[in-house]
Amino acid sequence: MADGITSSPCSSEPDSPIGLNRGCLLRPGEDQDLDQDLTWLVPETPSPQLRTRRRRCNMETRSSSVAPAGSAEPDRPVSSKGNVSRKPKRRRLVEPSASFVPASCLQTFPLGNWVEAPSSSSSSAPSSSSSSTSHLDFGGKIGAIFWLLFLPAWVLFLILQVNQEDPSLTNFPRALPSLQTFWDFQAFGFVLLWILFQALLYILPVGQLSEGMPLRSGEKLRYRTNGFFAMVVSAVLVAAAVYHGVDLTYIHSHFLQLATASFLVSLLLSIYLFIRSRSAGPEQRALGGNSGNVAYDFFKGRELNPRINNFDLKFFCEMRPGLIGWCLINLAMALAEMKQQGLDAPSHSMILVNVFQLLYVTDGLWNEEAILTTMDLMHDGFGFMLAFGDLVWVPFTYTLQAYYLVGHPNPLSPPLLTAIILLKLVGFYIFRKSNSEKNAFRRNPSDPKLSHLKTIPTATGKSLLVSGWWGVVRHPNYLGDLVMALAWSLPCGFSHLLPWYYMIYFIILLVHRDSRDMSECRRKYGSAWDEYCRTVRYRIIPGVY
Ligand SMILES: NC(=O)C1=CN([C@@H]2O[C@H](COP(=O)(O)OP(=O)(O)OC[C@H]3O[C@@H](n4cnc5c(N)ncnc54)[C@H](OP(=O)(O)O)[C@@H]3O)[C@@H](O)[C@H]2O)C=CC1
Numbered sequence: 001m002a003d004g005i006t007s008s009p010c011s012s013e014p015d016s017p018i019g020l021n022r023g024c025l026l027r028p029g030e031d032q033d034l035d036q037d038l039t040w041l042v043p044e045t046p047s048p049q050l051r052t053r054r055r056r057c058n059m060e061t062r063s064s065s066v067a068p069a070g071s072a073e074p075d076r077p078v079s080s081k082g083n084v085s086r087k088p089k090r091r092r093l094v095e096p097s098a099s100f101v102p103a104s105c106l107q108t109f110p111l112g113n114w115v116e117a118p119s120s121s122s123s124s125a126p127s128s129s130s131s132s133t134s135h136l137d138f139g140g141k142i143g144a145i146f147w148l149l150f151l152p153a154w155v156l157f158l159i160l161q162v163n164q165e166d167p168s169l170t171n172f173p174r175a176l177p178s179l180q181t182f183w184d185f186q187a188f189g190f191v192l193l194w195i196l197f198q199a200l201l202y203i204l205p206v207g208q209l210s211e212g213m214p215l216r217s218g219e220k221l222r223y224r225t226n227g228f229f230a231m232v233v234s235a236v237l238v239a240a241a242v243y244h245g246v247d248l249t250y251i252h253s254h255f256l257q258l259a260t261a262s263f264l265v266s267l268l269l270s271i272y273l274f275i276r277s278r279s280a281g282p283e284q285r286a287l288g289g290n291s292g293n294v295a296y297d298f299f300k301g302r303e304l305n306p307r308i309n310n311f312d313l314k315f316f317c318e319m320r321p322g323l324i325g326w327c328l329i330n331l332a333m334a335l336a337e338m339k340q341q342g343l344d345a346p347s348h349s350m351i352l353v354n355v356f357q358l359l360y361v362t363d364g365l366w367n368e369e370a371i372l373t374t375m376d377l378m379h380d381g382f383g384f385m386l387a388f389g390d391l392v393w394v395p396f397t398y399t400l401q402a403y404y405l406v407g408h409p410n411p412l413s414p415p416l417l418t419a420i421i422l423l424k425l426v427g428f429y430i431f432r433k434s435n436s437e438k439n440a441f442r443r444n445p446s447d448p449k450l451s452h453l454k455t456i457p458t459a460t461g462k463s464l465l466v467s468g469w470w471g472v473v474r475h476p477n478y479l480g481d482l483v484m485a486l487a488w489s490l491p492c493g494f495s496h497l498l499p500w501y502y503m504i505y506f507i508i509l510l511v512h513r514d515s516r517d518m519s520e521c522r523r524k525y526g527s528a529w530d531e532y533c534r535t536v537r538y539r540i541i542p543g544v545y
């Protein structure tokens, strides 16, 4: 069995709770790149070897223009506008200037990957011991309390709304359902079974083991990326269940109870995560979730990669029960629509919503490795925000369009149907291509397939893409995602705002994520980031924002 987990050394930290093992880590000595990374621990004082390499690289950059890597012709340097010569700059060690560097040069900068640098530290050199948070996001301490109360209440509101004949925002549900309506043991059992079933699929030694980005310690965690396999097995199981007469419309009729059960699981999980994070060492803490304020840290999550042996709780929750559950719920809504509307097949709108979102989830699972370079995996701690987001928010609010269509049919004309499909395909293309480009570049900056791209070196040793998708806007992946979100809402028509809720929420989420990422990158990359922002002026929508 080619299972790197069992064959690679696992860390059993002395401060781990009994029976818990925080990860299966690569020994630095196992990885050449990693060895070299360690010389970047203090960027201000590079080793003589690296200084020579940087100098050589800077000199190459000066005497070469931006061109495909490996090009025999030395190239002239360019400004952000194109092939214009740069004025010679004083060489600085901290910031190896923000000039563009051909990807070939990156081979001499083998990833000084600081996945996370402390937001609290004023020094530009990441310190493994400084893990307390000074900059508070999400409205700070008061904001965290607000979100802890508001998010569950908002989900409840949406669920009650979507059940109404007229789900207008002005038409609030007249009374809250009685307390016992919320709770159903069977629903709770189904939720637990689903999560356990997904956990079982996750631990099966099927599929590859992928390396995460280097942690602050320089170590890399390994992840079992068998999400697509889990999706296929789940689909086969669900198909068999439906074939044998299992009535999936139970999910539609017990939506509130299933959501309550999932909420309870996410709450218990968050409490567990908070308690166990007390024994997490400084290097295992997320730099954004260690302010010392209980509410804030509970919300944001203190531990970066909580693991039980090799079982990565954050990765599992983000990619499996909620995400695959989203498709299961959508399918249940299609069956509920047929039952409620007396149809032989789901409506076109329902098919579009189902197929579009199935494509989104399947793509995410197929490219599961790419998740390892996202903000959530690299920077965010695992606390209530993500536990609730993964287990409640995704499955019970991302499915509202399908739920809405059950009781609110919206016939589509063939031209509109075609236009919506085209829109979805365009969005998907932008989303996938840009995400794959960044992921491939982060994993192997000297990948020959990316050698035509221009890059900016940064003091951390990492470079920034400044052409290709990441040269169009600073978050081309968000652009694609938003175009897709539009294509998910359009099949529901314009009678109500509710099915547009996802679109509105998503704009807010991505704009906020973008600004979080901007300030994080500015702090990490300094003047190189400013240069990138000067070159790539728009954040998400070219020419607009
Ligand atoms: N459906 C949903 O609910 C949600 C979907 N998403 C989607 O998930 C995907 C991941 O999103 P997210 O994690 O927010 O952000 P990104 O995948 O865009 O990751 C941002 C990071 O990419 C790196 N980066 C930024 N610019 C460059 C550049 N020019 N060259 C190279 N690297 C760069 C930086 O990290 P570093 O330099 O440290 O590598 C930065 O912190 C997106 O497609 C998003 O649309 C996100 C949230 C919710």
Ligand SMILES: CC(C)CCC[C@@H](C)[C@H]1CC=C2C3=C(CC[C@@]21C)[C@@]1(C)CC[C@H](O)C[C@@H]1CC3
Binding pocket: 151, 318, 319, 323, 360, 361, 363, 364, 365, 371, 374, 376, 385, 386, 388, 389, 390, 393, 394
């Ligand atoms: C409850 C809060 C207000 C917000 C919670 C946010 C989470 C629901 C999202 C944060 C990042 C996410 C990503 C995905 C799903 C939604 C969450 C968890 C994907 C896994 C969706 C599929 C894509 O292919 C990748 C996404 C990565 C980020």
